[in-house]
Amino acid sequence: MLTYFEFIQEYFPALLKGTVVTLEQTALGILVAVLVAVTMASMKMAPFFAIRWFGIAYIEVFRGTSLLVQMYWIFFVLPLFGITLEKFTAGFLAVGLNLGAYGAELVRGGIQAVPRGQYEAAVALGFSPFTRMRRIIFPQALLKMLPPWGNLLIELLKATALVALISVTDLMFMSKQINSTTFMSAQAFGTALIIYYIIARLIVTPGMRGLENRLARKLSIG
Amino acid sequence: MFDWKWDFTIEILPRLLDATVNTLIAAGLGYLIALIVGLIFALAQRTPLRSVTFIVRELVEFVRSTPLVLQIFFVFYVGPQIGIRLSPWTAGMIAIGLHYASYLSEVYRAGLDSVPKGQWEACSALNLSVRRTYAKIIIPQAIPAVIPGFGNYLIGIFKDTPLLSVIGVMELFQAANSIGAETYRFLEPYTLVGLIFLVISLPTAMFIRRFEDWVRGALGMKKLYAKD
Amino acid sequence: MEEQHFPLSLEGDDVPMVRFMGVTKRYGDLTVLDALDLDVADNETIAIIGPSGSGKTTVLRMLMVLETIDEGIIYVDGKPLTHMEKNGRLVRASSSYIRRMRSNIGMVFQQFNLFPHMTALENCMEAPVQVLGMSRDEARQRAGDLLEMVGLEDKMDQYPARLSGGQQQRVAIARALAMRPKIMLFDEVTSALDPELVGEVTNVIRKLTDEHSLTMIMVTHQMGFAREISDRICFFYEGKIAEQGPPDQLFDNPHNERTAAFLSAVNEAD
Numbered sequence: 001m002l003t004y005f006e007f008i009q010e011y012f013p014a015l016l017k018g019t020v021v022t023l024e025q026t027a028l029g030i031l032v033a034v035l036v037a038v039t040m041a042s043m044k045m046a047p048f049f050a051i052r053w054f055g056i057a058y059i060e061v062f063r064g065t066s067l068l069v070q071m072y073w074i075f076f077v078l079p080l081f082g083i084t085l086e087k088f089t090a091g092f093l094a095v096g097l098n099l100g101a102y103g104a105e106l107v108r109g110g111i112q113a114v115p116r117g118q119y120e121a122a123v124a125l126g127f128s129p130f131t132r133m134r135r136i137i138f139p140q141a142l143l144k145m146l147p148p149w150g151n152l153l154i155e156l157l158k159a160t161a162l163v164a165l166i167s168v169t170d171l172m173f174m175s176k177q178i179n180s181t182t183f184m185s186a187q188a189f190g191t192a193l194i195i196y197y198i199i200a201r202l203i204v205t206p207g208m209r210g211l212e213n214r215l216a217r218k219l220s221i222g
Numbered sequence: 223m224f225d226w227k228w229d230f231t232i233e234i235l236p237r238l239l240d241a242t243v244n245t246l247i248a249a250g251l252g253y254l255i256a257l258i259v260g261l262i263f264a265l266a267q268r269t270p271l272r273s274v275t276f277i278v279r280e281l282v283e284f285v286r287s288t289p290l291v292l293q294i295f296f297v298f299y300v301g302p303q304i305g306i307r308l309s310p311w312t313a314g315m316i317a318i319g320l321h322y323a324s325y326l327s328e329v330y331r332a333g334l335d336s337v338p339k340g341q342w343e344a345c346s347a348l349n350l351s352v353r354r355t356y357a358k359i360i361i362p363q364a365i366p367a368v369i370p371g372f373g374n375y376l377i378g379i380f381k382d383t384p385l386l387s388v389i390g391v392m393e394l395f396q397a398a399n400s401i402g403a404e405t406y407r408f409l410e411p412y413t414l415v416g417l418i419f420l421v422i423s424l425p426t427a428m429f430i431r432r433f434e435d436w437v438r439g440a441l442g443m444k445k446l447y448a449k450d
Numbered sequence: 451m452e453e454q455h456f457p458l459s460l461e462g463d464d465v466p467m468v469r470f471m472g473v474t475k476r477y478g479d480l481t482v483l484d485a486l487d488l489d490v491a492d493n494e495t496i497a498i499i500g501p502s503g504s505g506k507t508t509v510l511r512m513l514m515v516l517e518t519i520d521e522g523i524i525y526v527d528g529k530p531l532t533h534m535e536k537n538g539r540l541v542r543a544s545s546s547y548i549r550r551m552r553s554n555i556g557m558v559f560q561q562f563n564l565f566p567h568m569t570a571l572e573n574c575m576e577a578p579v580q581v582l583g584m585s586r587d588e589a590r591q592r593a594g595d596l597l598e599m600v601g602l603e604d605k606m607d608q609y610p611a612r613l614s615g616g617q618q619q620r621v622a623i624a625r626a627l628a629m630r631p632k633i634m635l636f637d638e639v640t641s642a643l644d645p646e647l648v649g650e651v652t653n654v655i656r657k658l659t660d661e662h663s664l665t666m667i668m669v670t671h672q673m674g675f676a677r678e679i680s681d682r683i684c685f686f687y688e689g690k691i692a693e694q695g696p697p698d699q700l701f702d703n704p705h706n707e708r709t710a711a712f713l714s715a716v717n718e719a720d
Binding site for chain 2: 060067069072076154158184
């Protein structure tokens with residue numbers, strides 16, 4: 001039996017490789033989630049019924065079913081419709097599409113939390129709806145929604161672990177593989193848990209807090 | 223639909239519905255564990271013992287910040303390593319229950335914190351006992367604040383039950399996997415699984431929203447919170 | 451269409467700057483404005499007074515088109531505001547038409563509504579740059595002049611959170627003026643201020659009436675100030691003008707018993 005130190009020495013490169021893939025999946029997943037969130041929130045707030053309906057349906061469907069089911073659907077069922085995605089792409093896409101639906105509600109909540117007087121002042125000054133959103137409402141909404149986005153990104157990081165189930169070689173996948181060759185389960189899964197925790201607490205959370213402070217300074221409020 | 227086979231759909235539907243019962247049992251059991259352990263976690267953080275507060279706080283943070291699927295593997299495989307053989311169901315319930323307990327402990331905490339400080343002070347001023355303070359004043363006011371959280375995590379745990387399939391718990395998603403492996407047809411089983419989830423979670427979410435309104439109304443708190 | 455009996459535009463020598471014709475506004479069962487007729491002449495300053503819930507503020511919000519109109523029509527400078535001409539008929543104004551017409555009007559709010567993420571100067575520059583397409587240099591020049599006019603030349607680079615209520619409201623006045631409106635609306639602009647800060651805001655408004663040719667409509671609870679600077683006072687009661695007239699007549703010799711009762715209640719409170 002290996003000591004824990006020997007275990008780490010032996011399997012550190014593999015875990016590191018998996019960690020890099022996890023970080024890639026997370027980064028790309030965030031990108032997709034942000035795009036989806038802004039698009040779907042805009043649609044849900046659109047003045048036209050059909051567009052609004054699409055936004056609502058998207059959000060409800062993606063929040064009403066499981067990420068794992070969605071991921072399998074994208075990976076195994078979409079090819080039947082002629083859309084074949086590589087597992088790596090299917091992975092972060094599923095994660096982003098799913099978490100983006102939750103993000104859309106955060107975007108909408110942030111926009112609605114901007115006081116009504118701000119809309120009215122902008123209307124009274126004659127801003128077009130687009131400029132009003134871009135220059136007045138969204139910057140204020142952004143600051144309000146960053147803290148809940150911090151939590152959402154942790155959820156997103158955790159959600160990327162599911163890509164291992166369609167054989168993307170992320171941290172989860174690597175720890176599973178090490179477990180099945182060494183049977184050192186506590187070491188393999190425990191180390192992976194600690195790495196996830198470190199990413200969450202030492203990268204995602206401080207990163208979001210930094211972003212929040214920078215934005216608050218830039219907007220000089222809060 | 224493209225290659226949708228209705229006879230196949232009808233053939234596999236009973237099997238999927240059977241597995242749905244398992245999914246609901248898993249979600250219910252896991253939630254029950256989470257409710258109890260979550261309360262313990264929350265109360266442990268309100269004791270005067272700083273070390274207990276610190277340890278529980280860190281544990282909750284750790285569980286919340288790491289993937290549930292990895293925790294399921296951990297509980298299932300580490301047990302035998304230290305001589306405890308857990309069935310997939312037991313391991314799965316422990317993992318998912320603990321995971322959601324850490325979320326629910328935050329909901330409990332936020333609920334208690336949501337009651338204005340003035341209410342505690344008024345209770346002290348009126349010389350109410352701690353028990354009465356909690357039972358008659360604090361908890362009734364905390365309830366409306368916690369219902370959305372409790373409701374969301376109930377739906378959350380339900381949607382996370384497919385993760386139990388990774389250690390072979392025969393729930394809805396695992397049933398779809400088996401059908402896929404046997405028949406090489408994925409369209410119908412995975413689509414049906416999605417639909418079943420939707421059919422259960424959407425009305426539940428709606429019901430929870432109604433219930434929240436009703437509780438607020440019943441407690442005469444509609445006005446108090448209407449502006450939020 | 452119902453609007454047919456309204457003229458497409460107002461012609462003649464004495465076209466008012468603002469004309470309300472039969473304007474009705476309802477919220478559900480509640481009628482806030484009841485077939486209101488009101489003319490405001492170019493360069494005139496009028497004050498709207500009355501008990502709360504009498505529809506005073508709604509007059510301003512209708513004129514700024516922050517509310518939709520249920521019946522009637524509003525003209526600004528002879529042209530319809532809430533409606534527009536289409537094939538010789540009046541139809542509901544499109545949002546772009548309203549935006550164009552709104553540029554004649556500036557509004558100052560009770561709660562200031564300054565943009566919290568912009569400095570005083572940026573608050574005053576934003577709309578001229580984004581809406582009028584003015585160059586930043588020119589907008590900065592104009593904003594600077596206006597902030598100097600309201601006595602805030604040393605606060606230009608401060609964010610609203612760093613300013614007192616009175617200072618914020620003066621920035622809000624400068625911000626509205628930066629769009630060069632013909633009409634200025636003041637919606638209880640001193641109500642949210644601590645008493646000692648009211649004077650600095652009323653002084654600015656006084657200066658505006660003295661030095662600028664603006665049509666001004668203000669809703670106010672400050673009877674003394676209303677009397678001092680207005681050409682005319684309108685007393686609102688239940689969505690209608692119960693009485694209007696020159697300040698001295700209305701305050702000293704009200705004809706309507708509602709006006710008399712309101713004024714004596716206000717005086718007692720003071």
